[in-house]
Amino acid sequence: MLVGFPPGGTNDLMARIVAQKLGESLGQPVVVENRPGASGVIAAELLARAAPDGYTLMLGSTGTNTIAPALNAKLPYDPVRDLAPVGLVGIAASALVVNAQVPAHNVAELIALCKAAPGKYAFASSGPGSSLHLSGELFKVMAGVDIVHVPYKGAGAVYGDLIAGVVQMMFANISSMLPQVRGGKVKGLAVTSAERSKVAPDLPTIAETLAGYVATSWYGAGAPAGTPEPILAKLEAAITAALANPEIQKRWTDELGLDLPPPGRKGFEQFLAEDRKLWAPAVKASGVKLD
Numbered sequence: 001m002l003v004g005f006p007p008g009g010t011n012d013l014m015a016r017i018v019a020q021k022l023g024e025s026l027g028q029p030v031v032v033e034n035r036p037g038a039s040g041v042i043a044a045e046l047l048a049r050a051a052p053d054g055y056t057l058m059l060g061s062t063g064t065n066t067i068a069p070a071l072n073a074k075l076p077y078d079p080v081r082d083l084a085p086v087g088l089v090g091i092a093a094s095a096l097v098v099n100a101q102v103p104a105h106n107v108a109e110l111i112a113l114c115k116a117a118p119g120k121y122a123f124a125s126s127g128p129g130s131s132l133h134l135s136g137e138l139f140k141v142m143a144g145v146d147i148v149h150v151p152y153k154g155a156g157a158v159y160g161d162l163i164a165g166v167v168q169m170m171f172a173n174i175s176s177m178l179p180q181v182r183g184g185k186v187k188g189l190a191v192t193s194a195e196r197s198k199v200a201p202d203l204p205t206i207a208e209t210l211a212g213y214v215a216t217s218w219y220g221a222g223a224p225a226g227t228p229e230p231i232l233a234k235l236e237a238a239i240t241a242a243l244a245n246p247e248i249q250k251r252w253t254d255e256l257g258l259d260l261p262p263p264g265r266k267g268f269e270q271f272l273a274e275d276r277k278l279w280a281p282a283v284k285a286s287g288v289k290l291d
Contacts, residue, residue, distance in 0.1 A: 001032050001221075002047055002058040004040030010092075010256055011040075014219055015059040017251065018089060021242035026234075030057075039129070040064040041075065048082035052224040054231035059089065062131050062217045066275045070283035071129050085268040086221040086232060087239040088261035090252055093193035093216050094135055094171040095178070096206060097186045102168050107190050107209040110169070114145035122148040124167040126155040129288045135171040135192055135215040138282040139206070142213050149286075162186060171215070174199050175257025192216060199257045214278060218261070220268055236265050 019030040035043040044064040050056035104110040125133035181188035192215040240263040252258040
């Protein structure tokens with residue numbers, strides 16, 4: 001199972017948990033192989049070129065399947081043509097948080113503040129083209145506000161500046177930011193999912209104020225295109241069984257801040273189609289292009 005990021009991150013941890021359960025279900029070991037680089041593109045290219053025999057999978061993400069095609073003019077694979085969806089594994093909503101001194105207690109008040117002072121407020125992200133950056137760009141477009149993007153080298157570097165008020169807002173990983181919200185260091189205004197997250201059920205969705213706004217990250221297993229149907233069906237069943245495990249469900253929610261997705265390939269394919277429609281306008285609005 002290929003992972004496009006270094007060991008220790010959410011993607012890697014999820015892959016190792018799922019790989020163990022898959023191994024138990026399939027009766028053979030499933031080895032996780034980290035191939036980091038280019039935000040997962042290197043691993044996705046390896047998957048696209050692998051033999052379609054069911055022995056090479058990848059735990060892909062929003063970046064490799066839906067954001068990268070919009071960002072990269074010369075992507076070395078086509079996610080629709082070269083990759084076969086097997087099953088969603090987890091969905092991660094972000095939280096819209098603001099510095100404690102920002103005089104807004106909900107999304108409507110924040111939009112009003114930003115409209116009253118164009119260019120005054122800044123949102124931080126983990127880097128240009130990241131899902132957290134594009135969540136902000138989508139918010140700008142849909143809310144009709146002028147807020148300034150301030151990129152950092154990773155989400156962890158932002159938190160101190162957000163608490164200090166160097167930047168006023170951020171779209172942040174829920175599980176990482178909830179302790180800051182509950183400690184009163186920042187204010188959580190809403191989540192980016194279509195429905196309220198089980199991880200933070202007290203936070204409303206942005207869509208409750210800004211109809212149609214959805215910006216979630218996801219993780220899903222894929223195989224090379226051309227993998228025979230019986231093999232895909234077997235892998236799909238094994239992943240579905242793994243996600244039904246109570247231990248995994250508890251770790252997804254309590255440890256990783258993830259919502260469990262609907263099972264199955266058909267649902268994953270429909271999800272991907274909608275996800276591509278979602279991120280394309282955000283990428284266009286950001287003006288970011290990678291060659």
